Amino acid sequence: MQTITTTEALAAFCAEAAGEPYVTVDTEFLRERTYYSKLCLVQLALPVTPADNANDRAVLVDPLVDGIDLAPLFDLMRNPAVTKVFHAARQDVEIFWIDGGVIPQPLFDTQIASMVCGFGEQAGYETLVRKIARANLDKTSRFTDWSHRPLTDAQKRYALADVTHLRVIYEHLAAELERNGRAHWLAEEMEVLSSPETYITRPEDAWQRIKTRGQSGKFMAAVKELARFREEMAQSRNIPRSRVFKDDAILEMASTRPDSHEALGRSRLLLREARRGEIADGILAAVRAAQAMPPEDWPVPLNGQNAQMQVNPALADLLRVLLKARSEESGVAQKLIANAADLDAIAAGQRDLSTLRGWRAELFGNDALRLCRGELALTAKGAQVRTIELPV
Template sequence: MQVSQAGFPAPVIVSSTDDLAQLCARLKQEPFVTIDTEFVREHTYWPELCVVQLGGVSDVAVIDTLAPGLDLAPLADLLATESCVKVFHAARQDLEIFLHLFDALPCSIFDTQVAAMVGGYGDQVGYDTLVSAITGASIDKTHRFSDWSARPLSKAQIAYAAADVTHLRDVYLTLHRELEKQNRLHWADAELAVLNDPATFRPD
């Protein structure tokens, strides 16, 4: 296994259905997986999904959802696996995209932005701010507004995309542990209920 400089698995690009199926089969066996998306939304009501990032114990994957012939069914299956917690930060737009694509929300959602609010880190805290507060790491947000529909993806874009799910693992574990100690996990569950309701994301 290759390891990045930060100590996380080196990111790999996934652009074939077979590779995606193998990746998702591994991740389904894990207690949680970190997830993020990159998309463009300039010309359509619904966002156009360009990249999905997945982080596991031994996998950091950047899925090229625009790759010709790629079938996202293995990803849908992973998202529907109740035993694996799906960890997001500021999940609303990600969930909206998945609901539109698969006509179902992911099961077992955990949003670190919601958990951070419950844990006293402030309302709507940004990912880079939360990562810095919990891990001390600095996130380079230079590519936040990249054109994610352009191909090929640059090395810098891939590194940026990977960082959105690697540090999120440490953030999740810390927040979950802190909320357990504070006996506030049920508070977070109550706040997350709205994200588990498809009606939240339907157009009026």
């Protein structure tokens, strides 16, 4: 098991990888004590022949070694001639974006590809290894501390397995996408993962993460300002949001709207360190900003927007039946095509939705609109749901 610990060795491997059609990639990181992920290990593997050993041309890169420069790796990630293959790529890609300012491209996510190819919703890596690579994974090192050195042999074997089996999975899924003509479906999904916007967290939008239990304008204004302050503090100190204060504390303060340190001291849910100093001052400033926010700027929670939609419940139920039928016919996971909120929005007359564009429109969206217009009907024969063209 080769572990790369120098910039020179990393550059040599990346130069070799530049001549290959693809490289499989995975990372190990820690995020329990930080806002941003701490990169602890990078795993890379290049294509092999059937005669090769599974661990041939597979390496571990140790980014925690003093003096190592990951620039050659970042150059490989931006090389347009080499496809970068991940499983469940979002967090890995975010690390490359935050640490190196690079989005790996072109990108292939085997989790999304497997959903397009009939492996169900969010098929786990272990499932794909078993079904496609015909192997089993040793999961004993899954929850180890990847920042601790030296790494054990068990950790190294576990980490390498995340990229060696991935070669077989990628080649199988890529061939299947070409066979069924759905390669462009995956390409559309990769556009989202390849956009820097996917990995930018703006403090002013942080309130949208909070599950609110009230919807009054002043309450929501306080939620927005408190969540904004928390996000800024967490980002600047590189600590988890919960270390500043938790979501339930936001809801409490949005209700009570404290106006002094004394009032903050009466909170039931604030951490002790949040009742004084910089955090306490920030909370009080956020509440004041919320109090001064004009009504036209008060945020409306998503569930509040849904409540305002005039959803035709019967039509929404028909859309659910159509979605289930299209999912079963195509083998594509329902969750990837549309969710419940999408169906309610269509039934309420909204049309600016991702499920009505691109490959989703081909598979489901176009027929969903025809169903809404009365041009299509549904009928059942046994366990199958079929569509019937209606005269217009």
